[in-house]
Amino acid sequence: MKQDYIKILFEQYLEGKTNQEEEKILLDYLADPANGDSEFHAVMDKAWKKQNHQADYTPEANQGLNQIWNKIEERKPKSRSLYPILKYAAAIVVVISAAFGWYAYKKAQEPIQAAIAFLSKTTQKGEKVKLILPDSSIVYLGAGSKLTWPSHFVKGKLRNIRLEGEAFFEVKHDTSSPFIVHSGQMQTRVLGTSFNIYAYPKDGTFSVAVRTGKVKVSENREGKLKQLSLLTPGMKLLYHLKAHDYTVRNERITEVNAWIKNSFAFKDVALPNMFKSLERYYNVHFELKTNKFDHCRFNATFTNKSIGNIMEEIRVMSGKKMKYKIDTANKTITVWGEGCQ
Known part of the structure; x- marks a missing residue:
């Protein structure tokens, strides 16, 4: 009867329902060399599962709980000098019980994080x-x-x-x-x-x-x-x-x-890559009819100039070997020629 009472007391203790006098009865029982601790595993496990709405079930937490069970099992009494061992078990109980309360407190204090848009x-x-x-x-x-x-x-x-x-x-x-x-x-x-x-x-x-x-x-x-x-x-x-x-x-x-002030600087840039940038800056499309310009590289800066003026400057830089035609209606610039000078 006493043992059944202790089990009930133990469960109530883990739920935070015991008073100071009941806690003394429980801890005195655990510290008694005549009593073991393994029979309380089921009660401990039950109390742990009852915390599923607030407990930490991360791998780290589960690993920590398993380590506690292992330590208690390793210290199962082999002699009558049980007092220090059972004192240790009682301390473990206090720690786990406190942990349950901490999980509940921690969850309650966590602010609801709105998803960042x-x-x-x-x-x-x-x-x-x-x-x-x-x-x-x-x-x-x-x-x-x-x-x-x-x-x-x-x-x-x-x-x-x-x-x-x-x-x-x-x-x-x-x-x-x-x-x-x-x-x-x-x-x-x-x-x-x-x-x-x-x-x-x-x-x-x-x-x-x-x-x-x-x-x-x-x-x-x-x-x-x-x-x-x-x-x-x-x-x-x-x-x-x-x-x-x-x-x-x-x-x-x-x-x-x-480029923020409509000044575009190109330093040792291949002509096809220059055309890619100019396409974005001026909202036009280049059609290259030859690949002879692939290795043409230029240094140039164009400030507040129209795409027509820019194309004329590039033609001059190519030694007038590059030719072009601007289709304003379709925003297309066709390029052909003999390559660079």
Whole structure:
């Protein structure tokens, strides 16, 4: 009868229903060398399962419970000197009981986290927009680009956004919340600075150029992050998608975000790639009738010029060997000729 009473008392203790006097009876019983502890496993297990609405059932928690059972089994009495062992078992009971209460308290205190919505903006060819992010950072989004960002940033957490295309960033300084731009396999991390990212997947080369501050550029391949370079003002990193390699060169500060003011700078750029950029900037389509221009590379800057004026300048740079025709109605430019001089 006493043992049945103790089992009931034990279960009530785990449920937090015992008073001080009952707890003393229970712990005195557990500390008595004449009593074992294994018979209470079923009661312990039952009490644990009753907490399924508030207990932590992660693998770590289950592993911890199993370790407790194992320790009790390992210390099963082999002699009459049982007092310290049973004292240990009683302590385990107190710990587990306290844990049940802690799980309930922890769950009750957890705030309900609303799912963070993500916003995105996609620009068309010939379009560029200015965006203000939730942290007051400013983004100038280039033509034919897409930016994705969370509806709000959490203080002390990473400010992660995603870019496909080109954008110039003026990042609000916050040392506790690094600002990270993900663009394909390239990752750019800053605290507060201004920089330009060019990341059109079809172009084969991504770039990061810094106007102010410092940025860290890394490569993310199959979930493994590898730092490529730290860039300071006037430095530009070019990352080649197929080869997975990169180069770093100097860039004029004034050219980093020149496209915002309709000034387009090309430095040692192949003519077909130049045409790809001009397609986006001017919302036109190029039709190349020959591949003789594939290896033609140019250095050029065009500021506030019409596409007609730009094409004429390129024709002159080619030694007048390139020929073109502009179809204004269809926004198409046909190019042919003998290649470069």
